[in-house]
Amino acid sequence: MKNIPILNITQFEKEESLTDFYSNDFSNHIERNKKIVHKAHKHDFYLCVLFSEGSGTHEIDFDVYNIQPGSVFFLKPGQTHSWQFDQPPKGYIFFHTSDFYEFYFLNKKLTQFPFYYSLKNPPYLTLSTHELLHIETRFKEINTEYYQNLSYKKQKLASLTNLTYIDLTRLYTSFESQKSILSPSYLQTLQALESIIEDFYKTEKSAKFYAQKLNISSKHLNRIAKATLNKTTTEIIIERILLEAKRLIVHSKNSLTTISEILGYDDYAYFSKLFKSKTKITPLEFKKKYQ
Structure with a gap:
């Protein structure tokens, strides 16, 4: 890389x-x-x-x-x-x-x-x-x-x-x-969530995993994510994965298939579909855009 x-x-x-x-x-x-x-x-x-x-x-x-x-x-x-x-x-x-x-x-x-x-x-x-x-x-x-x-x-x-x-x-x-005033405990949980996602996003994709790490229910974690960022827990996880995907696509010499595997997706077709659903372009189109 x-x-x-x-x-x-x-x-x-x-x-x-x-x-x-x-x-x-x-x-x-x-x-x-x-x-x-x-x-x-x-x-x-x-x-x-x-x-x-x-x-x-x-x-x-x-x-x-x-x-x-x-x-x-x-x-x-x-x-x-x-x-x-x-x-x-x-x-x-x-x-x-x-x-x-x-x-x-x-x-x-x-x-x-x-x-x-x-x-x-x-x-x-x-x-x-x-x-x-x-x-x-x-x-x-x-x-x-x-x-x-x-x-x-x-x-x-x-x-x-x-x-x-x-x-x-x-x-x-x-x-x-x-302007919205948020519960300090919600903000602390959000920060903890982002920290845990940073450690595990390449291998763990489920909201349940992160909820268990935080010792709270998936439902409550989703409530916190919605209240603080207006996003679901899964959306926050996927955003971190896609950010890393973009970094690797632009700044590494790895093939798109290898990048998919690095991020925990053995099926490149699935990864490409996920990437396009969130960015509106395929990984290959994104790579060409930055080249």
């Missing part, structure tokens, strides 16, 4: 003493890393970027989002993405490991923030002109602190990052689609 590059923070700022946090002016970041950012790649860290100028597209796990002034994007470890720009971008970018944040906020997790909670939550936010001015100030503060060598640097970066995420969460949850 032709592996998708997985980038580590230390690849971006080797001269910096910090190995778990990085920040930069976005145009400078693009110029420094122009050989990799326009090709599909993954990160092993959490990433947040703000655009104050420019236009283009940002592809995240085969979904394409427009870039415009006020665009904010959030990526979790393992997601595949690439940038394409029509007009020169300006803004700020920062990323960090989960340990960096959780070391300073012992009772908090990054998944408390809705944009990092679930892969099903939109990975972007579009700010108004007024909102952009405020949030850009936060990103500038982070970037300024990063390039200074002052005492308590990591503590301040962690605090500024937390404040930025809080401000972004307030704006993110102001979207109509995000």
Whole structure:
């Protein structure tokens, strides 16, 4: 398989003493890393970027989002993405490991923030002109602190990052689609479900299996899936399978039959039918589209 590059923070700022946090002016970041950012790649860290100028597209796990002034994007470890720009971008970018944040906020997790909670939550936010001015100030503060060598640097970066995420969460949850208040226990179960699916989706396809892993009934798990994502448990499982199928089709040299087998389908005809029923095109047509 032709592996998708997985980038580590230390690849971006080797001269910096910090190995778990990085920040930069976005145009400078693009110029420094122009050989990799326009090709599909993954990160092993959490990433947040703000655009104050420019236009283009940002592809995240085969979904394409427009870039415009006020665009904010959030990526979790393992997601595949690439940038394409029509007009020169300006803004700020920062990323960090989960340990960096959780070391300073012992009772908090990054998944408390809705944009990092679930892969099903939109990975972007579009700010108004007024909102952009405020949030850009936060990103500038982070970037300024990063390039200074002052005492308590990591503590301040962690605090500024937390404040930025809080401000972004307030704006993110102001979207109509995000207004519903969900039970914390439902959200915890959803997160646990996604984690278990990540471990077993290649071999286990039934909702019953995941319900048993969570020690709840299939009916209750389906109720939680519907309440949180408006999808059935089976739909969530299949979406994860198809995402991996797309990654393998585009980024590996495996045959379509081999990809089907890797994902637990010995009958390629069945896998192809499933793929088409969800994407409207066959695996072969999808491969040709990206070639």
